[in-house]
Amino acid sequence: MGIEVRPLGVRCNIGCQYCYQNPQRDAGNVARRYDVPAILRALEADPRPFSLFGGEALMVPLADLERLWAFGLGRHGGNTVQTNGTLIGEDHVAAFKRYKVRVGVSIDGPGELNDARWAGTPARTRELTQRTEAAIARLLAEGLPVSLIVTLHRGNATADKLPRMHAWLTDLAARGLRAARLHTLEVDDPAVGARYALDADENVAALRSFAALERQVPALKLDVFTDMRQMLRGRDARAGCVFRACDSYTTAAVTGIEGDGHSSNCGRTNKDGVDFTKADRAGYERYVALHRTPQRDGGCKDCRFFLMCKGHCPGTAIAGDWRNRSEHCDVHKRLFVDLEHELRAAGELPLSLHPLRPRVEAAMLAAWTRGDNPTVESALRAVMAEKTCSEEHVLKDMPRFVRVSWVSDAARRIWEPRLERVRRALQELGPVEAPQCCVEGGPLRDPVWRWRPPAGETVLTCAPLLSPLLARLGVRVLDHAVCSPTCAASLAAAEERVVALRLRDAEAAEWLLAMLSWPTRWSALHGIAEVKTPVFKLCHDSEDSPGCHAFVRAGDGWPEAGAQGTRPPFRAPARRLVSDAPRHLRGLAHAEGRARLPVLASAPAIAWDRLAAPQDDGHDAAVIVRLAAARFPQLDAARAEALAAAEVRVCDGRVAVRHVGERCPRAPDYEHGPLADPGLEQALRLLARWPAAARQLPQIVHTISPMRAAARPTARWPELRGSASTSQSSQFGVLWVTTHDPAATAQALVHEMAHNKLFALGLELESSARLIKNPLDRLYVSPIRTDRKRPMSAVFHAQYSFMHVTALDVAMLAGETDRDMRDYLAGLLRRNVERMEAGRREIAEHVETDADGAVFVAAFLDWTAQVLEAGHRALAEHGRGG
Incomplete structure (x- = not known):
């Protein structure tokens, strides 16, 4: 464990496509200058050895590097530098010898296998790769200690490329290379993941091949396998940081010292592009939460490799949420199983299979609850020495905690004293009696839960005086959990308290109101809440939740020292400064490998069988929302803008009803319709008869744009039956729909919502980046548009969307008591059952899929059969006079 000295922060001379530091670059948080005396003062205060790091460390002039290395040689007897190797010259080699510098080189392979470390053009990239290869050869020839960091991706670790990688490493080992670190790809940009990310099977195959290589070339040690063997032996004192419990707020394994001397965390935690300072104390709540969270929800419960x-x-x-387990879980498990077999064959009993493992887990959990992070080795020794301990440490609740990390030292200097003064002033005022409406419901760990945040992300609209988002930090006007965002009694009490606070401390009152008006994002997952503002983030214990629940406020104020970042609540540049730049996009276009739909590399392996139909637990909606956010980066902003601009909202205020576009997309046959239409409200009541779909609608749809037939603008059901609707992937989450016929409008809502779900999965009407692989020039019979044949992607869209309609028909008919309406609904259902039977046969006979699509389509066809069976039963009951 040590220090990374980053004089120029993340500044670099090349543009690795997948670099985990790109979010900082995208936000413009790149250093331009540094202060060597300030860096040296920070190093003098910390006894640990350090490594020069970047970005690219060798962009620092050699004279300044030597000042730092002279300190390291005198203090620690040697130095370390991590570099891409492109800038190493004769003077650097001489300095490496003089100051005993161990050189780590980041390179992904020889020649074109290193193209992901992009330099703007293929020719320039290959030229710099040649320089790096030459530098490695020179350093090995000089007998200098060299190690490599190699990231595995589609450019260097697919089956066709692995033989060359093995030959390259074997040759370097013969020249004296002794160590290499293999990284599975960490991706923060879905477009990068689409081009470079290996799937779990490919990662496992590649890593197994390197494990075999290590056995063939015993002089070369690949750290991932060494670490995993030692972890299975319970010997983790020297294991890499990825196998040690790491707190993302303090990252004990890495302390960054930036160019101005301030302390920072490991850059892998900077998903917002903000280089947060270290929290005052470490916490290991993540591991308590993972141990008790089921694996299906992103946790590690009952995993023997925990x-x-x-x-x-x-x-x-x-x-990208530190409260979840790694996206590479399946890869790790399979490698641990391999190494279990290896150790068992050698006569060793791995800790994963040891009868003492539950007790060691108990000891570690107890330590993490206290805020300690011992080694497994020490916990194992303690358990073996304690003969009487037999009970497992099972936590029923998360421990109480609150921890804060600031966006910068400057932000802390300004706002921490103000926070303290606000809290003190509020305490001196004394408590306010809660209205009776807020007393009911009992106490909560986190008052935000009184407002029942739904799964996914929701825009929070409430008076700032009632905001509970910063309550656990003491930044709240009222002490009690307010019953609702519109509680009039609490708002009146809050206004009175602010008046009293102004009389006591006018400045504190203004600071309080300012903080409550900032852009803020609160989210809760696995019993841990995280709240982000432009000047700090905090985490604290919260109510348990299997999925992420988030409230966001756009805010109407901005604080001094507020940070620029890549996503709310931070201010983002007009575009991502690196990831949207032509140079970077040229690299993506150049990247080898099959083009794939942008996916969240930080997302879990998708359970495709659970996306076939709306799930009662909301699982499919959560996946759809996550993939939609990755594929449509402006979605959150569009949702917030729509809700802010809408005078009419439905679905508990979560869906805007407003006109989108100067004219209706189906003009001239249709025009914009009335916003406040009882037909829409009736349609939503009918939709509520299918609860899973009703819950899903506001998570996927943010805007309903009413329309009406231009020729009969005042006609209503039953005079004019049926509906018309449309949606398009370029405006994800927006539906245009007629509202004159409530039942048909309800059908249209789920119909267009289903289209949007497929858009998020990458399945367009006339093309498919995933799932459906039938060539576009092959045409099939659509169950809806029977006038002409269509590509299988369009046929599947029709079947998927109208199966949602058919399932709704069954639910509406089951809940209807009016005889005329039952006859009408039965007619709708009968027509759809007939069409869906034909569509099911066409798809089952002709569909071609990828591996994910095979699971997805099979589950969808099973659901289709279930719904059609239910439809036949409902029609039979109706025919008997039901």
Whole structure:
């Protein structure tokens, strides 16, 4: 464990496509200058050895590098530098010898296998790769200690490329290379993941091939296998940080010292592009939460490798959320199983299979609850020495905690004293009696849960005086949990308290109101809440939740020292400064490998069988929302803008009803319709008869744009039956729909919602980046548009969307008591059952899929059969006079 000295922060001379530091570059948080005396003062205060790091460390002039290395030689007897190797010259080699510098080189392979370390053009990239290869050869020839960091991706670790990688490493080992670190790809940009990310099977195959290589070339040690063997033996004192419990707020394995001397965390945790300072104390709540969270929800419960892996690096967590386990979980498990067999064959009993493992887990959990992070080795010794301990440490609740990390030292200097003064002033005022409406419901760990945040992300609209988002930090006007965002009694009490606060401390009152008006994002997952503002983030214990629940406020104020980042609540540049730049996009276009749909590399392996139909637990909606956010980066902003601009909202205020576009997309036959239409409200009541779909609608749809037939603008059901609707992937989450016929409008809502779900999965009407692989020039009979044949992607869209309609028909008919309406609904159902029977046969006979699509389509066809069977039963009951 040590220090990374980053004089120029993340500044670099090349543009690695997948670099985990790109979010900082995208936000413009790149250093331009540094202060060597300030860096040296920070190093003098810390006894640990350090490594020069970047970005690219060798962009620092050699004279300044030598000042730092002279300190390292005198203090620690040697130095370390991590570099891409492109800038190493004769003077550097001489300095490496003079100051005993161990050189780590980041390179992904020889020649074109290193193209992901992009330099703007293929020719320039290959030229710099040649320089790096030459530098490695020179350093090995000089007898200098060299190690490599190699990231595995589609450019260097697919089956066709592995033989060359093996030959290259074998040759380097013959020249004196002794160590290499293999990284599975961490991706923060879905477009990068589409081009470079290996799937779990490919990662496992590649890593197994390197394990075989290590056996063939015993002089070369590949750290991942060494670490995993040692973890299975319970010997983790010297294991890499990814196998040790890491707190993303303090990252004990890495302390960064930036160019101005301030302390920072490991850059792998900077998903927002903000280089947060270290929290004042470490906390290991992540591991308590992972141990008690089912694996299906992103946790590690009942995994026998939990002690060895601990959910792995928070920088590779599912969905980029450190509260989840690693996205590479399946890869780690399969490799641990391989190494279990290896150790058993050698006569060793791995800790994963040891009868003492539950007790060691108990000891580690107890330590993490206290805020300690011992080695597994020490916990194992303690358990073996304690003969009487037999009970497992099972936590029923998360421990209480609150921890804060600031966006910068400057932000802390300004706002921490103000926070303290606000809290003190509020305490001196004394408590306010809660209205009776807010007393009911009992106490909560986190008052935000009184407002029942739904799964996914929701825009929070409430008076700032009632905001509970910063309550656990003491930044709240009222002490009680307010019953609702519109509680009039609490708002009146809050206004009175602010008046009293102004009389006591006018400045504190203004600071309080300012903080409550900032852009803020609150989210809760696995019993841990995280709240982000432009000047700090905090985490604290919260109510349990299997999925992520988030409230966001756009805010109407901005604080001094607020940070620029890549996503709310931070201010983002007009475009991502690196990931949207032509140079970077040229690299993506150049990248080898099959083009794939942008996916969240930090997302879990998708359970495709659970996306076939709306799930009662909301699982499919959560996946769809996550993939939609990756594929449509402006979605959150569009949702917030729509809700802010809408005078009419439905679905508990979560869906805007407003006109989108100067004219209706189906003009001239249709025009914009009335916003406040009882037909829409009736349609939503009918939709509520299918609860899973009703819950899903506001998570996927943010805007309903009413329309009406231009020729009969005042006609209503039953005079004019049926509906018309449309949606398009370029405006994800927007539906245009007629509202004159409530039942048909309800059908149209789920119909267009289903189209949007497929858009998020990468299945367009006339093309498919995933799932359906039938060539576009092959045409099939659509169950809906029977006038002409269509590509299988369009046929599947029709079947998928109208199966949602058919399932709704069954639910509407089951809940209807009016005889005329039952006759009408039965007619709708009968027509759809007939069409869906034909569509099912066409798809089952002709569909071609990829591996994910095979699972997805099979599950969809099973659901289709279930719904059609239910439809036949409903029609039979109706025919008998039901």
